[in-house]
Amino acid sequence: MTIMRPAWACSLSAALLLMAPFDILASLAMDIYLPVVPVMPAVLNTTPSIVQLSLSLYMVMLGVGQVIFGPVSDRVGRRPVLLVGGMIFIVASLGAAWSETATVFVVFRLLQAAGASAMLVATFATVRDIYADQPESVVIYGLLSSVLAFVPAVGPIAGALISEFAGWRAIFITLAVLALPALLNAGFRWRETRPLDQARRRRSVLPIFASLAFWVYTLAFGAGMGTFFVFFSTAPRVLMGRANHSGAGFSMAFASVALIMVVTTRFSRSLVARWGVAGCVARGMVLLLCGAILLGMGELLGSPSFSTFILPMWVMAVGIVFTVSVTANGALAHFDDIAGSAVAFYFCIQSLIVSVAGTLAVTLLNGDSAWPVIWYATTMAGVVLAGLVLLRLRRIPAEKAVWH
Structure with missing residues (x-):
């Protein structure tokens, strides 16, 4: 069965610059927050277990959210899932930055993970749409995986420096600031890549x-x-x-x-x-x-x-x-x-x-x-x-x- 694919105008290097920020941000949102975890119970007037919940729920939603947004992207397309996910990520990051209570903070962290999961699904589904069985896919998957290997090393260091000079809220503001240009770039350059004839078929998973x-x-x-x-x-x-x-x-x-x-x-x-x-x-x-x-x-x-x-x-x-x-x-x-x-x-x-x-x-x-x-x-x-x-x-x- 032949799959009809929309045209994709980006070169390989341009595609990497377009896609990589969303992959990196999803991981960075976890790692950059780690240095301030010990002080968060006092800041939010809560217990360490509740703060730990903000870490655990992020990981859970990052996985579960992909299962939700994957089928959605097959129905409505990759581009809308990416753009909505990016907006949710930015709003949730700012919401976490200005949270005053533990409950509100945990809710925004959960929403942040939901946005991150949507960005991940849309990114990698787009890679599959465009580069299926092409040699370029090897380069993209390899580079994205390799770059992510740096994130756990760099993220906590960046988080420690930001919190030391600007406070813990600045960590989440930084995530929103980094996501904004990536989202604007995607808004102008990210074209829909879902197979053109897919909307007429609803294949079982x-x-x-x-x-x-x-x-x-x-x-x-x-x-x-x-x-x-x-x-x-x-x-x-x-x-x-x-x-x-x-x-x-x-x-x-x-x-x-x-x-x-x-x-x-x-x-x-x-x-x-x-x-x-x-x-x-x-x-x-x-x-x-x-x-x-x-x-x-x-x-x-x-x-x-x-x-x-x-x-x-x-x-x-x-x-x-x-x-x-x-x-x-x-x-x-x-x-x-x-x-x-x-x-x-x-x-x-x-x-x-x-x-x-x-x-x-x-x-x-x-x-x-x-x-x-x-x-x-x-x-x-x-x-x-x-x-x-x-x-x-x-x-x-x-x-x-x-x-x-």
Whole structure:
């Protein structure tokens, strides 16, 4: 079935400048707020548990909201969902900045997450609409994932500086100020990309969950980004707590991993052309396993250091890019006519995998060591490789039927 697609006039670089701010802001709204969490109970005259609720609800709504806005974007289009989501994000950010009570603050944080989830769905559904099965999609997915690797490192530092010089309210005002030019730019340049004939069809979303490819490649994305999440959660305790790195030294070491991801993205398009989607994911999983082995050797034979903790993560960083650059193409390949819904479930499910399995790894194992990263990467890579074998075994009979 041929999908009729509207024209998209933006070059690849212009598309990245148009889309990236919405992806970054959705994550930054979480990380930039972290430094002021300890003082918020006194500011809002509430308990720490209520302030923690503002963090938890943001994460929950970010995932649940995508499931809501994904089907909506399939019905009404990507552009209106993006613009409405951006406006909600700006208004909610300003509302949070001027909140005087805990209840009002939590409500605005919930609305902020709803706006962020709409922006995410519209952004990635647009990527799928325009660049489905094209080499440019590899560059976009890889760069967006790599840039997001910097956000957890930069966000808290930015939040601490802003709150120190201008107060906690300025953090949320900053988010609104950053979102405004991105939204204005989108208002002038973001064209509707929903397939032209989609409005006449209302396909069920159930085939998404029956697709083995969807689950294997969604798990693969969770394996890659989850490994980085666990690394992010343990790195401060390992490098500053045990290896005695300074704050600046830790930041440089952490940033080097994200830099490796950005550099690797430069070569990802040609590698996908050579290896294909499954080949890139398989090699990405093998690199995760190699990095896990190196981390294990460092834990057993040495002490925490740049060479025993960060250098193995460089190997994993290459594997992460190999993986996350192509998994969307693999998972969403057969759902172009319901791309909004498919993208929403794709990101929602992998977010649950990362948050639940990643948190369990850090909590149950020694978070002052590399063992959580080792366990998560090894387990997830093993599951994904087994899934790739199953996909290959299912494909062989179909290929034989074509030739016979």
